[in-house]
Each structure stands twice: as structure tokens, then as C-alpha cells.
Amino acid sequence: MTPEEMADKLGAVGYLADDGVATAAFLTLSMGRPLFCEGEPGTGKTSLAVALAQAFDIPLIRLQCHEGIDAAQALYEWDFPRQLLHLRALEAANGALDVETAEQSLYTERFLLARPLLRALREAPCVLLIDEIDRADDEFEAFLLQLLDENAVTIPELGEIRAQRKPIVVLTSNRTREVHDALKRRCLYHWLDHPDLAREVAILRGRLPGVGERLATQVAVAVRRLRELELLKPPGVAESLDWTQALLALGRDELDAESAARTLGAVLKYSEDLDRVRAKLDTLLA
Template sequence: MSEGKTRALPASIDETVAMLGGEDYLAGRSLATVIFLALKMKRPLFLEGEAGVGKTEIAKTLAKALDRPLIRLQCYEGLDISSAVYEWNYPAQMLDIRLSEAAGVKDRKAIETNLFSERHLIRRPVLQALGEKGGPAPVFLIDELDRTDEAFEAFLLEVLSDFQVTIPELGTIKAEEPPIVIITTNRTREIHDALKRRCLYHWVDYPDAAQELEIIRRKVPQCAETLSRQVVAYVQKLRRLDLFKNPGVAETIDWATALTELDRIALDPETIADTLGTLLKYQDDIARVKAGEGERVLSEVKAELHATG
């Protein structure tokens, strides 16, 4: 990335579609529209959907397409301010205290001012996203927010409202330019309305067959056309079986890649059984497919593809 420079934001929805497509992310018009509006309005974008539908990839694609740094806050249960925002470098502070004592410094206020200064501040993702200076504002990905608790959500309200955080010892730090904020959630719990109101919202669904086939063509270009069509049709049908965990787009890509590495040009029951671990991640789902559902689905896929030519 060229320091101090950045690519221009798309000027229309069509340009947004083209920009994402240039990085091999196929976005439908509704998704492209909300991304365009989030960029224009400088509002956070809240993306909700099942795991594996490409929510996180949107932030990565935007960072790449706009030539901006990507700062990622991976959320988890128990995430706190010291891990997400900042903490003080205690070993360095203790060393400064000892050096001050050795030098005979007795001004307590001067010592405290030195201890709680920028040079002892360890910036975590939130502060990094707000504190970028001299360059383009980053893309700030808050990934899987539903894994955190409501207390952390409440903290984020200040960040998303005013793009600032308050550090008691230093004061308020405000972003010179608001970062491009992408928030994702797999909806394992509901996020509070107060946070959602600060964002533009979009539900990211699984791609349809035509979109997923084009994704395979782009991501696994060495995959035979017949195999690509069978893989996509097979995965699309699996998602209708009410499995414990439906395969996402990443799993479809992995499966197509694995089958290509095995020099397969078409699906067969034995190959499916041997490679299900690249597509499904729960034993109950794998056992169900191996027990007969898989062969039935394959028969339907081949019959449908044969009928459509």
C-alpha cells in the first residue's frame, strides 16, 4: 500500500459490484447496495448470517480493493477492554519508576505523567483502528460479535457513535477519519438494538447455484466443468437436509480443490464418502450422508444435470 494514498471509493452500486468482482468476490445487488451506502454514509456495516457464507471475506475484500490496512478484532467469550482496546506496559512502567528513584526524582506528579504517556500505551485493535495517523483510515473488522457479552457491546456504543474511546489517564482519543467498520455475527445470540441502530444491516445468505458455480470457477479454475457443476449442485442439496452444520462456501471451495487434487472429473459414491471430511465438520452429519442420503442426493444431481444438458 502506498503510504498516505488510497484508492477512491466506488461512485455507484455498479462500481461497487465491479470493485468486489475484481477481487473475486461475487456480490448480489442488494449486498453491493448496502456496502456502497455504508462507504458513502460512513456508517458501520452489520452483517448477519450463517457461518461460512462469506461475511468476514467482505472486510478482507474491501481492504484489498481499497488498498487499506485491515485491522481485525476477533471476538470471543470474556473479551475485555485490555485485550480489545488498550493496556499499559507495566514492566516498562516499573522500570521507569526504578530509574526515577535512582535518579532522585521526587516529583510524584511528574512521575505519574511519564508513566501514563503514549510511549507506555499498548494499542489493541480498537485503538489501532481509531488511532491511524498520516494514512488512509483502515477497514476495521469486528468479527463474530455474538461471541462477546452485553457489557462489551455497551462499550462499543461510544466507538460506533463517535469513533472515539476514552482512556482515563490520557483523555479521549478520536479518529481523524472514521474507519470502515464491518461487524459480523453468526446469530448465536441477539445483538442489542442500540448497537444495531448505529449500523446499516444486511443478512448474508448462501449463494444460489449460479453464484456458487462462478465462485468455484474463479477460486478453483483447474476444476473440471462437469465436476464443478456436480459439486455445486450436491452442496446446494445438502443445505436442504437440515444438517447440524451446513457446508459454507469455503467448504465448497475446499471440496472442489480436494477432488481436483485427486484428479477426479466427476463425483461417485466412493469418492464422496472418502472426502466428506473436507465438506462436513460434524460426525453426525457425515454419518447421515454416508448412510444413504449421500447416494440419493448424488442420483438426483446427476439426473437433474443430465436433464438440463
Template sequence: MPSGPDELAAALTATGYLPDEGLATAAYLALVMHRPLFLEGEAGVGKTALAHALAELTGRPLYRLQCYEGLEASQALYDWDFGRQLLHLRAAEAAHAGTDTAALEASLYDRRFLLARPLLQALEDAPSVLLVDEVDRADDEFEAFLLEVLSDFTISVPELGTIRASTPPLVILTSNRTREVHDALKRRCLYHWLEHPGFDREVAILRSRLPQVTETLARDVARATARLRGLDLLKPPGIAEAMDWATALHTLGARELDPDRAARTLGAVLKYREDTERVHQLARGALFGGA
């Protein structure tokens, strides 16, 4: 366990994740206070990557729950393996062990027939890291269910009883803010808003994650990406897109960014036709020349 936010920031940096002071403090408090950490921000700013970095740093297993519209509790929590239950029932009948109906029925709901989903896996395999990714995409009903699980880190299985985490998992919830998450869930979490990194930190991230890219190209890509974020785009590029762009340019042999290569590789950094057309309509030299 790091002794403070600065030590945690240094340890995360060693894994290739470069947090700012505010994020390192929020992550440290989540670790020592056993509180979920709710991260909001634009897509691609490093919310999901933080959970992976913390799992690597602490040596804990990572369980990821990807949220989407229509997600049900059984898909996040547990389900019964009906196929194995049926085989067990047939085997018991064949062995003439099915005379005691009550005992046979009880045996069908043994722990070995329970299929653990991410929430249950994180509680049983403690200590762990639980990533609830893009919780804003789930329905209100699932959010209410999640609220109960995160309140005391217990799960009730009617046939087996209550399953409680021996050590609360480190929970990271992320949101791209496609909708507002209810205050009741936020109240149970520490909160941090992730901004796009500043120029120097983005250069450091690119150099750390992509050591094969020249420093000149990393600085050019970071500067050009910042300029793109200043435009009125449908999807401003995040750190992930900047890394893809730098990798694409390096693959083409670029050691620095020039307007021609920038225009030909926009598909690595922009993901909407409207955004690409807008950039092409602007003077390319104004965006990428002299980067």
C-alpha cells in the same frame, strides 16, 4: 471510491469476492455514509471475507477483533505496558530523576507505553477497515461498550485524554446469530442478511477462487453442496466448505464428482459426526450420483 454499487461490485469481483446486488449496495452505502455494516447469516457465507476484500480494494489496513465470551474492553481497546513502565521507573530512579514524584508518575502514562488493541488501532490508523467478527459471541456488557465506541468513533483514555478518528473507519460487524444482538447496536448500523449463494454464483465463486478446478467439478460440487444444505443438518456447508471440498477432490485427481469420492471426502464439507452419518444413511447416489 467507486461511483456506485455496480462499480463496487465489479471492483470486488476483481479481488475474487463476488457479491450479489444487495450486498454490493449495502457495502457501498457503508463506505459513503460512514456507517457500520452489520452482516448476519450462516457461518461460511462470506461475511468475514467481505471485510478482507474491502480492505484490499480500498488499500486500507484491516484490524480484526475476534469476539468471544468473556472478552473485556482492555483486550479490545488498549492496555498499559507494565513491563516497560517498570523499566522506565527503575531507569529514572537510577538516574536520580525520580525526585519529582508527580512528574515521574505522569511520565509513566506516556503514549509510548500504551498498547493499542484493534479498536484503538483502527481509530488511530485512519482510514482503516475494522472487522468486529462474531459479535454475537461477546457478552452483553461488551456489546454496550462497543455501542459507545461506534457512536462517535472516539475513545477516552483517562491518562491521555480523548482519541478521535480523523476519518471514521469502515466497520464491518458479523454475527452467526447464536444469540440476538441488541437493537441499540443494530440501529447504528446498516444491516444485511447474507444467504447462501445461488447455483450460478457459487459456481462462479469456485471458478474464481479455484481456477485449477475444472468447470465440471465446480458445477458438481455446487450442486451437491446445495443438496446438502437442503437436509436437516447441524451445520449446513457454506461457501468455505464448498471450496475445501472442491480443493480436496481436485487434490485426489477428480475432474468431476462421483459417489465414491464424495463419500470419502465428506470430512472437507461436513464438520459434525451426526451430519456425516446422516448423509451416509441416505442413498449416496441420490445425493451425488449424476451431480
């Protein structure tokens, strides 16, 4: 496979990758390295992982990071309520319990709850999406290093679990904080920008077959101008799609001041941004 063929495979499932994204995805598969994607919200980082899973017809396993996430939420935990019921059932059946035998019976696959990281090791080939790693803390980043290095984890009660094949790992970050170099060194890196005008028009027309070229172009131009304003949340491609869908739902085939004013809630998510844009709407659509 070449980067051009990778672009074609992604395009076949609706993800229009530029040369940089296609090459990064190609190298990730060729080198067996995780891909670390940074960029503004709405630039297609998460969608890339989804598209890779669809293009290669393999499962997508997603770990959504958040403040305070720990190994139990990401890797595995034991099903305590079922373990307790099991102990009670043993006691009812046998009377006095042999402690060692009872304890061994508790820590088996039967009571193991696999979370996304463990599932990815077991179910590979798959795409493992570690989404918004910048929301997690330093300790969780350090925990990920062994998994990224060895594609294996150790569960004390069961031993080592190692992937038979490497999962395709995609990490994303909106850069709300800097991710440590130790994690980045283990990955290939790619910064995703918002698409250029022609590609955004192509995305709109590809994802929304009912939209005409005029409307798609008008929305793409308007969204590009919105991104140049000092907004609290500049719109991404997802908002471009939502805005276009809203206009289509109203039966509009072009973007004018009246239809834009009625549908701004599809593309802007803060009242301050709405007020700022309404005051400049005529300039925005000129």
C-alpha cells in the same frame, strides 16, 4: 461510485457480490455508517470485510469477539512489565523518585499497547472488522456504542483520541444470540444468504482457477443438497472451496460416490453429520 461499480471492485479481488451485498457495501461507504452483517456461518460475512480492504487498498484491522472480551482487549492497555522496568531504571539513575513526575512518565504513548479499536481510529482509512459480535456480552456491546457514534474514545491519562477519517466498520454475527437494538440502530443491516447455484459455481471457478465447470457444478449442487439436510453444521462457501480443493488434490475432475466418500471430511465437521450423509450419498449425488 454506484452499487454496480462496487460489485465490480469487489469482483476484481475475488469476492462475487450479489446486488444486495454490493448495495449494502456501497451505502456503507456513501453514508459513513457501520454495516451489520448477519447470516449463517460460511455465507461470506467476514470475507466481505477482507474484500473491501483489498478492493480499496487499505488495512484490515480485525477484532475477534469472544465470551468475556473487555475494553482492555479491544481498545488498549498499559504495558505493565515495561512500566515496572522504567520505574526501576529511574530509581537506579536518580535514587529517590518524585512520585508525581514518575507517575506522569509512566502514562505516555511509549507504554500504550493499542488494540484493534484504537488502532482503527488512529490508522483510518481502514476497514475495522468486529467479527462475531454475538459472542460478546451486553456490556461489551454498550462499550461499542460511543465508538460507533463518535469515532472517538477517551483514555483518562491521555485524553480523547478521535479518528481523522471514519474507518469502514463491518460487524458480523452468526446469530447465536440476538444483538441489542441500540447497536443495530447505529448500523446499516444486511442478511447474507448462501449464494445461489450459479454464483457458487462462479465463486469456485474464480477462486480455484484449475477447476472445470463440471466439477464446480457438481460440488455446488451437492453442497446445496447438504444444506437442505438437518445437519449440525451445514456447509458454507468455505467448505465448498475446501471440498473442491480436496478433489483436485486427488486428481479428480468429477464428483462420484467413491471420491465423495473419501473427501467428506473437507465439507462436514461432525461425525454425526458424516454418518447421516454417508447413508444418503447415492441420493445426494443423483
